[in-house]
Amino acid sequence: MSLGCQEAFEVFKRDHADTMNSLIFDILNSDYSHFVSFTDHLKGKITQRHIQRAALGKRLNLYKTMFNRLKELKLEIEHLQLLMEKVKVKLQKDFEVWWSEEAINLQQLSAQSMLSPQSPAEAHHCHHCLFKNPGEIECSNLMTYVKNELKRCHFKQCIRSDSTRGSSTSIPLTGDSQADADILAFIKARQNILQKKGKSCQKIGSQTKTSSTVF
Structure with a gap:
């Protein structure tokens, strides 16, 4: 290769290398920007997931609390139903005793009136x-x-x-x-x-x- 051709090749190689480097830099810069944007988006998603998990944990704790309270209420209701049945039976017995006593009093009162x-x-x-x-x-x-x-x-x-x-006197009645x-x-x-x-x-x-x- 002649001296002039070799110099021209060196110039061409330098210009071509600068073009390739510039192209690679642009590609890398674009990829980096895309990666940063994707990373920020992913961080936002992760933060949102953490918030959702925390809220879900609170709801789960609330659900457990309400479930335990409902179990306690069920036991209380069953206990109250049992007490109501006992009170109903006692009320029926008390009524029968009262009714028999009132019937006896009524018979005595009626007998006194008939006598x-x-x-x-x-x-x-x-x-x-x-x-x-x-x-x-x-x-x-x-x-x-x-x-x-x-x-x-x-x-x-x-x-x-x-x-x-x-009676000689007239009694005014109302x-x-x-x-x-x-x-x-x-x-x-x-x-x-x-x-x-x-x-x-x-x-x-x-x-x-x-x-x-x-x-």
């Missing part, structure tokens, strides 16, 4: 008042209803007995059984007091006559 002097029509009326429409009377109000009816029958008997005695019963009780008490006063006066008068006879 008091009254006409057959009044007895039939009291019996009809006591036992009419039994399905309409609630169990809890049965004894109150019966006692009120017996009191009403007894009040009518008091009025009849007072009328048969031929129409209310309770109020009229109180009025009659007051009048009866007043009559008893007057009778006691009359007896005491008679006793004093007899003692005075005796003393005057002695002198």
Whole structure:
């Protein structure tokens, strides 16, 4: 190779080497930028996964806590159901005892009412008042209803007995059984007091006559 050709080759090789180096540098620079971007993206994904795992761990702990609480609630509910069954049985027994006692009291009260002097029509009326429409009377109000009816029958008997005695005074009644019963009780008490006063006066008068006879 001649000297001029060799110099031209050296220049060509230098220029070509610079071009290759520049091309390789550009490729490496692009790859590096892509690698840095991918690395940042991967770091973000990893951080996101860590956050998700932490949240999942919290949810898992919350789930375990709620599950254990539900198990405890189940045991408490079963215990309360057992107590409710026991209370229901005890309530039924107490009701049966109470019902039998009230039935005995009702029989005694009815027997006392039947033993008091009254006409057959009044007895039939009291019996009809006591036992009419039994399905309409609630169990809890049965004894109150019966006692009120017996009191009403007894009040009518008091009025009849007072009328048969031929009382000279006219007693103004209100129409209310309770109020009229109180009025009659007051009048009866007043009559008893007057009778006691009359007896005491008679006793004093007899003692005075005796003393005057002695002198």
